[in-house]
Amino acid sequence: MSASNLRRELEQARGTIRLMQDELEETNRGLVALTVELEKRVEARTAELRLTQEELEKTNSELLHLTLELEDRVAERTAQLQSKNEEVKTMSQQLWQAAKLATMGELAASIAHELNNPLATVSLRIESLLELCSPVDPQHHTLLIIQQEVERMASLIANLLQFSRRGTSRVSTLNLADEIEKTLELIQYLLRDHNIQVVQELASNDLFISADRQKLRQLFLNLFTNASDAMPQGGTLTIRGMITQAALSGAAAEPRADALSMVVIEIADTGIGIAAENLPRLGEAFFTTKPVGKGTGLGLAICHRIVQEHKGSLDILSEVNHGTTIRVVLPVRSEAGGGFLDES
């Protein structure tokens, strides 16, 4: 090969190399551009992903929060349901008690009714025996005692019958002292068993009120038995009665003729008293602190209703371990004398 040929080929090869170099540079530039573009996209995507992750984390924590809240609510609701369940259970127990009591009451009434006739016979026979017996005869005294005891039984039965009798309320003018006495007679044995002394402090023996006799006695009976229950170790049951003038007309020096006179009756015991937290619940039917089988929780609810029907009021004052005073205020005998009670 000649020198000129060689030079030409060398020139050619150089040209090819330059071309290839150019192409390579071109490709390189393209690659750099691509890399930059790719990096940009990756960055954008990363930012997007980061945002999504943050959102996910937020949602997650919110969900966790909600779950906890829900769990709390479920627990709370379950507890509520459980206590409601308990309430329903005791309530049905008490209802059963009340039903049993009602049956017992009817039974007692029918027995009292049955006893009434033979007792009347006994009473009549004793009377004739007493007529035949001379007062100096030693048997005379015995017969008198029998007569007294029979009378006591008869009055007890009459009271029992009166309690069980139902029907329209009928208001009449009643002597407070008599009604208290008759009710006390009914539970004499209970008071004696509990070693309870009864003190009566009536402002007068002629305190008259307008009331339904059965209901008034039922009111007293409930309050006396509550007082007796509160004094299992004995104590004093004080019954006070006085007249008060309801403040209708301002400063009247003399009681006005049209002023509404009320009778205040206080039944005070020296018993266990009532815990402050129980005071607001005392009007509730079925509220009792007494063991199952002993209390029905109906007594005070009935008392409240009776007092309301008579347009009166009932207040409870109590101090734990010192005793309880129930203050009942009822209107004094109305001019009309009788009539029907407001039974709404």
Ligand SMILES: Nc1ncnc2c1ncn2[C@@H]1O[C@H](COP(=O)(O)OP(=O)(O)O)[C@@H](O)[C@H]1O
């Ligand atoms: N004189 C009282 N002394 C103490 N607690 C009383 C007295 N009277 C009523 N209570 C309370 O009020 C509750 C409700 O009384 P009550 O309605 O008569 O129902 P019960 O006598 O059947 O329990 C009683 O269980 C008792 O806790």
Ligand SMILES: [Mg+2]
């Ligand atoms: Mg009671």
